[in-house]
Every structure is written in C-alpha cells, then in structure tokens.
Amino acid sequence: MAVLRPFDKLPALNSAVLLLVSSDEGLQQKLAEAILREKKNFKINIHLATSLPLPSERDHLRPRIDMIVFMIDIKSKYSLKNVEASLAYVDASFFLGKVCFLVTGVGRVNCCSIEMNAIWKLGEIYSSPVLFCELEMEGIRVATAQRLLRMLQICAGHIPGVSALSFGSLMRSSAND
Amino acid sequence: MESVDGAVRTLPSIGRLSRGLLFGGVHGRVGLSPSSRLLPPAPPSQENVDSQKTTFLLRKQWTLYSVTPLYRFSDTHLKDYARLLSAFIAAEKQKGLAVEIGVELGIKVAISSLPDLRGSDRDQAAILVQLSSRSPASPKNSEEKVIWSGWFCSVSGDDFSENVPEDFTCLPLFLANGAESYTSIVGSWFQKTFDCCFRRLAISPLNLSWMAAMWTGCKVDKTASAMELVFSVPHLPQPLDISYAIHPEDAKALWDTVQKTPGEITQEEVDVFMDCLYSHFHRHFKIRLSATKLVKVSTAIASAHCDGIIKFLQSQYLTGVLMLLTELAISQIQ
Numbered sequence: 001m002a003v004l005r006p007f008d009k010l011p012a013l014n015s016a017v018l019l020l021v022s023s024d025e026g027l028q029q030k031l032a033e034a035i036l037r038e039k040k041n042f043k044i045n046i047h048l049a050t051s052l053p054l055p056s057e058r059d060h061l062r063p064r065i066d067m068i069v070f071m072i073d074i075k076s077k078y079s080l081k082n083v084e085a086s087l088a089y090v091d092a093s094f095f096l097g098k099v100c101f102l103v104t105g106v107g108r109v110n111c112c113s114i115e116m117n118a119i120w121k122l123g124e125i126y127s128s129p130v131l132f133c134e135l136e137m138e139g140i141r142v143a144t145a146q147r148l149l150r151m152l153q154i155c156a157g158h159i160p161g162v163s164a165l166s167f168g169s170l171m172r173s174s175a176n177d
Numbered sequence: 178m179e180s181v182d183g184a185v186r187t188l189p190s191i192g193r194l195s196r197g198l199l200f201g202g203v204h205g206r207v208g209l210s211p212s213s214r215l216l217p218p219a220p221p222s223q224e225n226v227d228s229q230k231t232t233f234l235l236r237k238q239w240t241l242y243s244v245t246p247l248y249r250f251s252d253t254h255l256k257d258y259a260r261l262l263s264a265f266i267a268a269e270k271q272k273g274l275a276v277e278i279g280v281e282l283g284i285k286v287a288i289s290s291l292p293d294l295r296g297s298d299r300d301q302a303a304i305l306v307q308l309s310s311r312s313p314a315s316p317k318n319s320e321e322k323v324i325w326s327g328w329f330c331s332v333s334g335d336d337f338s339e340n341v342p343e344d345f346t347c348l349p350l351f352l353a354n355g356a357e358s359y360t361s362i363v364g365s366w367f368q369k370t371f372d373c374c375f376r377r378l379a380i381s382p383l384n385l386s387w388m389a390a391m392w393t394g395c396k397v398d399k400t401a402s403a404m405e406l407v408f409s410v411p412h413l414p415q416p417l418d419i420s421y422a423i424h425p426e427d428a429k430a431l432w433d434t435v436q437k438t439p440g441e442i443t444q445e446e447v448d449v450f451m452d453c454l455y456s457h458f459h460r461h462f463k464i465r466l467s468a469t470k471l472v473k474v475s476t477a478i479a480s481a482h483c484d485g486i487i488k489f490l491q492s493q494y495l496t497g498v499l500m501l502l503t504e505l506a507i508s509q510i511q
Contacts, residue, residue, distance in 0.1 A: 023468065026412065075382075075411070078468035110379035110483070113386075113470065115444050117212060 002053040005091040006098055009064035015043035016156035017063045018148070022071035023050055023082040027104060027135045031071070034145035042158060044149075052086035067098050067155040067164075069148060074105040077113045080122075087126065097168030098155045099128040102144070106132040129171040213443040214387070214501070230293055231492055234328075239352035240360070241378040241485040243506035244329060246338075246345035247371035252290050252302065258370075259288040265366045266308070266359075285309045285321060296333030296500055301348055303330035308359055325355030327363060332499040337507045349506040350499065351375060352487070378506055379485045382471040388501065389471075390447040392478040393425075393432045395494055401425040401477035406454070408469040419469065421458060425477060 004019075018035070022028040025048070032046045045063060047054075054062070068090065073079040083101070090099065101123055105111065123130035133144040155164040263286035270284075287307045294303035305328045309321040329348035331338065338347035353360045364375045380388075393404060403422045410417040435450045436442065455466045472483045479498050480488045487502070489495055 024412075075470060076468050078465050081467055110381050111470065113382040113467075115383060115448070117444070 002056040002059065003089050003091050004052065004054065004065060004068070004094065006065070006094050011064050011066075011156070012043075015045060015063075016067075016152050016158065017045040017047065017065050018152050019047045019049060019065045019068045020071065021049050021052060021068065021083065021086055022073075023076070023079045024071070024073055025050065027073070028071060031135055031141060031145060031148075034141045035149055038142075038145055038149050040149060042153070042156075044152070051082050052089035054089075066157075067100070067148075067152050068094060069100050069102050071102045071104060072114070072119060074103060074114045074116075074119075075108065075111045080114050080118065084122070095126050095128055097128075097164030097166075099126060100148075100151065101126075101128060101130045102148075103130060103132050104135040106134050108134075127168070127172065129168065213441060214391070215441050230291065231495055234495065235489050235492060237354045237488065239354050239487050239489075241380075241487060241502065241506070242351040242353065242364075242375045243349055243378045243509040244351045244367075244376075245374045245510055246341045246347045246349075247329075247367070247373050249344050250346040250371050252304065255288040255290065255304070259286045261370070262286045262288070262306070262363065262366050266362055269362050283310055284324070285311070291328065291330070294328075294330050294332065294496065294499065296331075296496060296503075297335060299335035299338070300331045300333065301338065301346055303328055304348060306363060308355070308363075325353070325359035325363075327351060327353040327355075327360065330499060330503070332496050332503045334503040334507055337511075346371075349510055350378075350503050376509060377485050378502075378509055380481055380483050380505065382483060384501075384505060385471045385474045385481060385483060386451045387442075387447055388479075388481050388498075389474045389476070390432065390450045391442060391497075391501070392474070392476040392494075393428045393450070394436060394442075395476075395478050395491075395497075397425075397477045397491060402475075404428045404477075405473070405475045405480075406471060407473035408466050409472045410469050418472070419464070419466070421454070421466070423454065 020028050020032060028048055032048060035046060036044065047062070047065065070083045070086065071079065072083055101119070103119055119130060131144070131147065134140045135144065151167070153159055154162050154167045157163070263284065266284055266286065285308070287305075287309070289305050289307075291303040291305050295301070306326065307323050308325040309323045311321050329351050331348050331350065334347060334349055337349065341347055353363075367373060368375065389404070389406060402425070404425050406421045406423075408419040408421065410419065431453055432450055435446050435453070437446065452467070458464060458466050470483075474481050475488075476490075478491050478494045480490070487498070489498060
C-alpha cells in the first residue's frame, strides 16, 4: 500500500512540493501553470496526478510532498467520487493542515451535478479547508494560484511562527462563523 | 456548518407544510438543495380533478421561467388585464401607430384562472394567458386558433408566499408554449404592469437526477414508455450525446430496492439509484457517465431538459411535478 505520508522523507532546502489531484487534466494543467507564473523566492515543484495512490516504483525519486490539493468540479460527479476514492491513500497526519479541497465551477449552479452538502461534509470529515473558485476564469485562477501558493509556503514551513496545523485551525474557525 | 438533515417536507394533505429548514444551512453559498423530499402526492380520486381542464397542458413543450411576486395583481380583474394586454400586443405589433383599446384586432387575448392547479388552498390559483388568432380571410365564422399560451402557477409554494408583503401575489413559476416573440411581449407587459421580473429557469443535472428517481417510483396504469436519460460529454471538439434507455419495470425494480421509506426520498437514495445505473453502464461500455452532464430525463410521467423545458405526460402527476418546479423557481428567486 502506497499511502502518502508527510514526514517520511527529509525536506529539500528552500523548496516546496505541491501535489494536485484532479480527474480533469486540462484545468489541473492550467492551475499549475498559473502557480508557476507567480513570483516567489523559493523553488516550487508541482506534481500532477489524476488519482491516488501514486505509482510506488518511482517513490524513491519523489520528493517529500508538503501539501495536497484535491480538485472537485461541481459539474462532474465523477470528480467527487475520484477524490473520495483517492483520500484512502493519504496518511492521517496529512490532514493536520496539509490538505485542501478546491471546488471549481462555482457560480454555475445550473450545471451542478454534485450536492453541495456532500462537499461540506467532505471538508468536515477530513477537517480540511474547502476553497471555492472558478478555474475557467483567468482572474479567479490567478487569485486561487496566489492563495494556494501562500498555503504551500506555510505547509512547507517557510513562514516563521505559522504551522500548517495552526493555519488550518484558523481557517476552520473563520469558516464556522 | 449547519445541518440540513432535518429538512423534510410533509404532504399537503397532512396539514401544515414544514419546509422551514429547506433553504437554510447552506443558504447564500453555492447551490442549495434539500436533503430529502416527499414524493408527489398519490393520484387523487377522479372527482377531485377535473382532468378535462388540464389535459390541454399535457404533451406540449413548456419553457420554464421563474417570476418574482406580482405587485397589485388581482384575479377579479382578469378581463381588464386581457383587454389591456391585447392593446399592448397590438401596439407592439404596429409600433408607432396609435391604437384604441377594445378595437377588434388580429390577436385575441384570454386570461382565465385554473383553480385546479394548486397544492393547497393557500396557493394562489394558476392563471392562464392564451393568445389566439383568427384567419383574416373569413373573420367571423372561422375558429380561433391558439397561437401562444402561458400560465403562472404555484403548487405548495405557500411557505414563500406567506413571507411577502401584503400587496404581492406569488406565482413563482411561469410556463410558456409558442413563439418566443409573444413570450417576450407578454412578459414585458406583466413586468411593466405588476413590477415583476422573469428569468429562464434551468434545471441542474442534480435536480434532473432527482426527477429521474422521483418519477421512476410513480405508478402508471398503462404499459409505460421507456425511461430515457440523455448525457452530454464535455470537453470534446464535437458535441457527443449518450442516450441511456431503461425498461420502466427494471428501473422501478431497482428503485424499489434503493428506497427505504415509502413516500419519502433522500438525496442519498437518489445518489445510490443513479450510481447503480452508472456502474451498470460502465460495466458494458466502459464509459463513466458520472463524468458527463445529465441533460435530459424522460419517463412516462414527464420529460425535462436541463435548459428548462418540460413536457407533462400524465395528468394525475401534474401537480406533483409542478410542486418540484415551484420549489426550484422559488429557490432561483430567493
């Protein structure tokens, strides 16, 4: 079983690794490009996967993953099923602030194929933040990229005094208001 | 997050409608849907429904709109409204020329009330607008032909109507059949006269799957036609539609194994039902329908398209279908 663990490898100096899991490769690619275009003072490494588990044969070459973003498209029920199935291959300690659910297609309620309660429940069960966006719109894509980049910095330990866990709890308490 | 698990709708016949939580919980966020719904009421006995008056609504394609509450509308003035509307249509048809109210024109307007179409006594009676024309060749003797019809209705929408100020009438659902140019003329007259706003009512794939499940469970006397689901595949250079037809008895048998409490449907049951159909399809064709968009559902009860087009096929389930559509229209207005 190739369960992903957050701390089983040593971190590389001044770099951060992001894993994007999405069944829609087009949107995933676009988001990754938007993140890479942002200005940053550290090395960023983005891994793309359609689902988990990741292939185990290349595991020794893979760097330590600092944050996992699961992408859900509200227009595709399959994207939610895919994420739900993939979550089984993530170690519990990842959910201490290093996982986030990114819901795209927001604002297209008429095309919605997913019940929103299911998404809220997912965020609650895995105690991870749920972010809403529309990746097909340039402006929102850029803003989302900046947001994820900032979270990645925290998860990789680049921000002194803020840990992934404290940031996660901060997000949760503001979402409950 | 608040829980909406308690949102259950009771049948109108039981008495008070309890839908208070229906729009709570995720309100103001993305999309809202109740976690459970009650089935359309069982077909009422023959004496209750004068099916003659509603049969003309069947087997026609109706385009759905949501309408905000009408200001100072009164169903005692329907004749006057018809006169004014007919003058308005004439004015629109011959823009720039003066028109006299009440003069014989090519198009006749009739506005009447359809008291059968409501869920309970607290609902406003449905209002029917019909435009008919007589052929100009033989103006007196020839039969009038209905060229456009539209109706406003509210079935079990009283939870919403109780919360609007006094002078407003709630008829949140509008259905139109006929040329779109007439829809826009009639719509703009209502908009100007009663200060309301019309909006196309699209049906999301999620709500279509609700309809598929709800209508599968309904009993139909005659040998029913097949249940058909149409899916469109996204992200392709050319549009590709997949049609999935299921024998109604098979669909019913599957639904009966899924549904736990008779008379009530939960979101979970709808999901399980659709997932069963999807996995069956996947086993045969290796295509994941869950990754596509459900665009059309047709059953023996009715057929609905995601663009907001509906066709009613069974008069005894008319109010049941309208109840769900009223709910969707209200959630679009709110």
